[in-house]
Amino acid sequence: MAAILAPFASAPVPHGGPTIASSRRVRRSPFHDRVMAAGPLRVTVYNHMLLPMGYVAPEEAYWHLLEHVQIWDVAGERQVEIEGRDAVRLVELMTPRPMASCAVGQCRYAPLVDERGGLVNDPVALRLAEDRFWLSLADSDVLLWAKGLAHGLGLDVRVREPDVSPLAVQGPKAGDVLEALLGAWTRELGFFRFREATLEGIPLVVARSGWSKQGGFELYLRDGARGNALWDLVVEAGRPHDIRPGTPSAIERVESGLLSYGSDLTLEDSPRQCGLEGFTKIDKRADYVAREALVREAGTAPDRRLARVVIGGAPTEGALLPWPVSRGGPFGGEPIGLVTSAEHSPRLGRNIGFAMLPMDAHTPDADLFVHAPDGRMLEARFVGDITADGWG
Amino acid sequence: MAAILAPFASAPVPHGGPTIASSRRVRRSPFHDRVMAAGPLRVTVYNHMLLPMGYVAPEEAYWHLLEHVQIWDVAGERQVEIEGRDAVRLVELMTPRPMASCAVGQCRYAPLVDERGGLVNDPVALRLAEDRFWLSLADSDVLLWAKGLAHGLGLDVRVREPDVSPLAVQGPKAGDVLEALLGAWTRELGFFRFREATLEGIPLVVARSGWSKQGGFELYLRDGARGNALWDLVVEAGRPHDIRPGTPSAIERVESGLLSYGSDLTLEDSPRQCGLEGFTKIDKRADYVAREALVREAGTAPDRRLARVVIGGAPTEGALLPWPVSRGGPFGGEPIGLVTSAEHSPRLGRNIGFAMLPMDAHTPDADLFVHAPDGRMLEARFVGDITADGWG
Numbered sequence: 001m002a003a004i005l006a007p008f009a010s011a012p013v014p015h016g017g018p019t020i021a022s023s024r025r026v027r028r029s030p031f032h033d034r035v036m037a038a039g040p041l042r043v044t045v046y047n048h049m050l051l052p053m054g055y056v057a058p059e060e061a062y063w064h065l066l067e068h069v070q071i072w073d074v075a076g077e078r079q080v081e082i083e084g085r086d087a088v089r090l091v092e093l094m095t096p097r098p099m100a101s102c103a104v105g106q107c108r109y110a111p112l113v114d115e116r117g118g119l120v121n122d123p124v125a126l127r128l129a130e131d132r133f134w135l136s137l138a139d140s141d142v143l144l145w146a147k148g149l150a151h152g153l154g155l156d157v158r159v160r161e162p163d164v165s166p167l168a169v170q171g172p173k174a175g176d177v178l179e180a181l182l183g184a185w186t187r188e189l190g191f192f193r194f195r196e197a198t199l200e201g202i203p204l205v206v207a208r209s210g211w212s213k214q215g216g217f218e219l220y221l222r223d224g225a226r227g228n229a230l231w232d233l234v235v236e237a238g239r240p241h242d243i244r245p246g247t248p249s250a251i252e253r254v255e256s257g258l259l260s261y262g263s264d265l266t267l268e269d270s271p272r273q274c275g276l277e278g279f280t281k282i283d284k285r286a287d288y289v290a291r292e293a294l295v296r297e298a299g300t301a302p303d304r305r306l307a308r309v310v311i312g313g314a315p316t317e318g319a320l321l322p323w324p325v326s327r328g329g330p331f332g333g334e335p336i337g338l339v340t341s342a343e344h345s346p347r348l349g350r351n352i353g354f355a356m357l358p359m360d361a362h363t364p365d366a367d368l369f370v371h372a373p374d375g376r377m378l379e380a381r382f383v384g385d386i387t388a389d390g391w392g
Numbered sequence: 393m394a395a396i397l398a399p400f401a402s403a404p405v406p407h408g409g410p411t412i413a414s415s416r417r418v419r420r421s422p423f424h425d426r427v428m429a430a431g432p433l434r435v436t437v438y439n440h441m442l443l444p445m446g447y448v449a450p451e452e453a454y455w456h457l458l459e460h461v462q463i464w465d466v467a468g469e470r471q472v473e474i475e476g477r478d479a480v481r482l483v484e485l486m487t488p489r490p491m492a493s494c495a496v497g498q499c500r501y502a503p504l505v506d507e508r509g510g511l512v513n514d515p516v517a518l519r520l521a522e523d524r525f526w527l528s529l530a531d532s533d534v535l536l537w538a539k540g541l542a543h544g545l546g547l548d549v550r551v552r553e554p555d556v557s558p559l560a561v562q563g564p565k566a567g568d569v570l571e572a573l574l575g576a577w578t579r580e581l582g583f584f585r586f587r588e589a590t591l592e593g594i595p596l597v598v599a600r601s602g603w604s605k606q607g608g609f610e611l612y613l614r615d616g617a618r619g620n621a622l623w624d625l626v627v628e629a630g631r632p633h634d635i636r637p638g639t640p641s642a643i644e645r646v647e648s649g650l651l652s653y654g655s656d657l658t659l660e661d662s663p664r665q666c667g668l669e670g671f672t673k674i675d676k677r678a679d680y681v682a683r684e685a686l687v688r689e690a691g692t693a694p695d696r697r698l699a700r701v702v703i704g705g706a707p708t709e710g711a712l713l714p715w716p717v718s719r720g721g722p723f724g725g726e727p728i729g730l731v732t733s734a735e736h737s738p739r740l741g742r743n744i745g746f747a748m749l750p751m752d753a754h755t756p757d758a759d760l761f762v763h764a765p766d767g768r769m770l771e772a773r774f775v776g777d778i779t780a781d782g783w784g
Contacts, residue, residue: 018412018432018435021434021435021436021642022709022713023436023654024654024656024713024733025436025655026436026654028712042411042413043410044417044418048531048654053413144512144536145536148536148538149544151507152544260415262418263415264416317414318414322416340416
C-alpha cells in the first residue's frame with residue numbers, strides 16, 4: 001500500500017515558506033491520516049478545514065489526472081443540509097435557479113445570490129428526498145446565511161452541517177475504479193445523478209460529479225469515523241489503474257473553464273458578470289432573495305464580465321492573484337480590471353486565465369497589459385467570453 | 393529598518409511541512425508585504441485572509457511579548473459594519489448582551505448566539521455612531537448571518553465588510569509606542585474605548601484593546617492602500633522599545649484565559665457552557681434570536697462546561713487538537729470530553745489548557761487522562777472553572 005499512497009517518487013519538489021499553525025479551529029478531514037501519510041506539499045483552508053492542494057509538482061499531477069485516475073480529499077466541500085416542510089422554499093429563496101424541479105437523486109449546480117445580487121457561494125445541490133437537500137459548498141459559511149434567512153422568515157426547516165465528507169475519484173479511469181469498488185451499476189449512473197450505497201458497511205452517497213472535466217465520481221462519506229477505511233478501499237480498487245493521491249488541479253480547472261468561488265466569483269459579482277446566466281431564471285422565478293436586484297440588473301447593459309485571456313511572459317503558477325489589468329500599452333494608465341486566476345497550460349504552451357474586464361475591453365484589440373507580481377508588465381489578449389469554449 | 397523588521401535573528405527555527413497554496417480566495421492583508429519581509433514561520437487562514445502566526449520559536453515570541461512590545465498583523469479580524477435605522481436592533485438581535493447601552497466610542501465584547509443557543513462568533517463590537525457598529529470578528533462569516541437575519545426580518549440596515557484592517561500593538565511598552573506615534577492623549581484612553589485619529593494622512597480608529605493580557609492598542613486602518621505606511625510608522629516609533637513583528641501568542645492567551653472561537657467556542661457550545669454567562673442577560677433582554685434557547689437552558693442544570701486543566705508529560709505545542717479526555721485511569725473507557733486548547737507554560741513549567749468536560753468531572757479528584765496525538769495517555773487534573781483566575 002505504501003508504494004501507492006506515496007506521491008510520485010520520481011519528482012521531489014523543493015518547497016519552503018511558512019507552515020500551517022495547528023489548532024482545533026482549522027479542522028481535519030476524515031481522510032487526514034492518509035493525506036498526511038501521502039505528504040502534501042501545499043495545503044489551504046476551505047470551510048474551516050485543511051484541504052490538500054498538491055503532493056507533487058502541479059504539472060506532473062495535471063498529466064496524471066488527464067491520463068489516469070486520482071483520489072482527492074475534498075472533505076472541505078462541507079455540506080449544509082436543509083430539511084423540513086419548507087426545505088424547497090428555502091433552497092429556492094437562495095438561488096435564482098429553479099430547484100423544485102430537481103428530482104430526488106439529482107445534483108444541480110445552484111449559484112446562491114444575496115439581496116444585492118452578489119454571489120454567496122456556488123454549490124452543487126443534491127436532492128436526497130422531497131424535503132431534504134444537501135448543498136455541497138465552496139468556501140463560505142452558507143450555514144449561517146441559510147440559518148439567518150430561515151430564522152428571519154420563520155421557515156419550518158432544520159439547517160445544519162451533517163457528518164458528510166466528499167472523497168473524489170477523478171480522471172479517465174475513474175469509471176473502472178468505481179466499477180471494481182461498487183459494481184457495474186456505477187457505469188449506468190448519469191452525469192449529476194447520485195445513489196445511496198454501502199461499501200463494507202460504510203454509508204455513502206455516490207454521485208457522478210467532481211471538480212474536473214476529466215470524468216469521475218464523488219463519494220460522500222456519511223460516517224466521519226470511516227475515512228481511513230474508505231480511502232484504503234478506493235486505493236486498493238484503483239491499484240491496477242495507477243491511482244495516486246491528488247487534489248483539484250488549478251491548471252486543469254482553468255483549462256476546463258471551471259470557476260472557483262472566492263477567486264473568480266465573489267460577493268461583489270453577480271451571476272451575469274460571471275457568465276452564470278444560464279443557471280438562472282431571473283424573471284420566471286418568483287420569491288427569491290436576489291429577485292429585485294437581478295431584475296434591475298437585467299434591465300441594464302452589462303458593465304463588466306469575466307473573460308478568458310491569454311497572458312504573455314514566462315510560465316506562471318498564479319502567485320499573488322488577483323493581478324491588475326490595464327490597457328493602452330504598458331504605461332497606459334490605471335487598472336481597468338483584474339486577472340482572477342492564471343495558470344500555465346502545458347497543452348497550449350502558454351499562460352491562460354480569467355479576468356474581470358469592462359465590456360469595452362472584451363475585444364482582441366484591447367491592447368491589455370497585466371501587472372505581474374514581480375513588477376513586470378505582461379501583454380495579454382482577450383480570447384473570448386467566459387462562457388466560450390477553448391482558448392482561441 | 394531591515395534589522396527591526398527581521399525576526400529574532402538569534403533563534404532560527406527549523407520548519408518543514410506543506411506551504412499555503414496561493415490563490416485570490418485566500419486574501420492578503422494590507423500589511424502583507426511587511427509581514428512577508430519579516431518571514432513568518434507559521435501562518436493560518438482567518439476569515440478568508442492569510443494570518444501570520446509566528447516569526448520565531450513560540451516561547452521566544454512569548455517572552456518578548458511579556459517584556460517589550462510587538463506589532464501584529466491581525467487584519468484577519470475582519471469587520472462587519474451594521475449601519476442604519478435598525479442597527480441597534482440587529483446587533484441586539486444577534487447577542488444576549490445589552491448593546492443599546494454601549495456608548496459611542498466604546499468597545500463591548502459581544503458573544504453572538506444562534507436560535508439554538510450556539511455561539512456564532514465572539515466579536516468585540518465598536519459603536520461608531522448611534523446608528524453604526526463594527527463587529528471585529530473571530531473566524532466565521534458573520535456577514536452572511538447578519539445579512540440573512542436583516543433580509544428575513546426586513547430590517548432597515550446596511551450590512552457590509554468595510555475596508556478596515558486592525559494592526560495590533562501589544563505588550564507592556566505599547567503605551568510608550570502609542571504616545572510617540574499619536575500623542576499623549578492615547579495615555580488617557582480608557583480600556584475598551586476608542587477614538588478616531590489621523591496619522592500622516594492615514595485614517596485610523598485607535599482602540600485600547602487587543603488579544604493579549606499584556607496591554608496594548610489596536611489601530612483600525614481605514615484605507616487598505618496605506619498598510620505599508622502604517623506598519624513603517626509603528627515600527628519607527630517602536631524602535632527605542634525593541635518592537636518586533638509578532639502575532640497573537642497561543643501560550644500567552646491560554647495562560648491569560650482568552651478563549652479562541654473555533655477552538656474553545658463553537659456553534660455547538662452555548663455561552664454558559666463556555667463560561668460567558670457574565671456577558672449575557674438571558675432574562676432581562678427581550679427580542680434576541682437566542683432568547684428561547686437560552687431561557688430554556690437556564691432552567692436546566694449544566695451538563696458540560698469549559699474547565700482549566702493541567703496536563704502531564706513533555707512540553708506540548710497543541711498539535712492536532714482537540715484531544716479526547718477520559719476518566720478512571722489510562723484504560724478507563726470512552727472519552728468524556730475534549731481538550732480544546734493546550735500549551736506549555738514557560739512561567740508555570742507545565743502544560744495547561746482548556747477542556748470541555750461534563751460537570752461531574754469538574755473536580756480535582758476526577759482522575760482524568762488525555763489521549764495525546766502521539767498515542768500516549770497523559771494524566772490531567774482539573775484546576776478550576778473556565779471563569780477562575782490562575783492555574784491552581
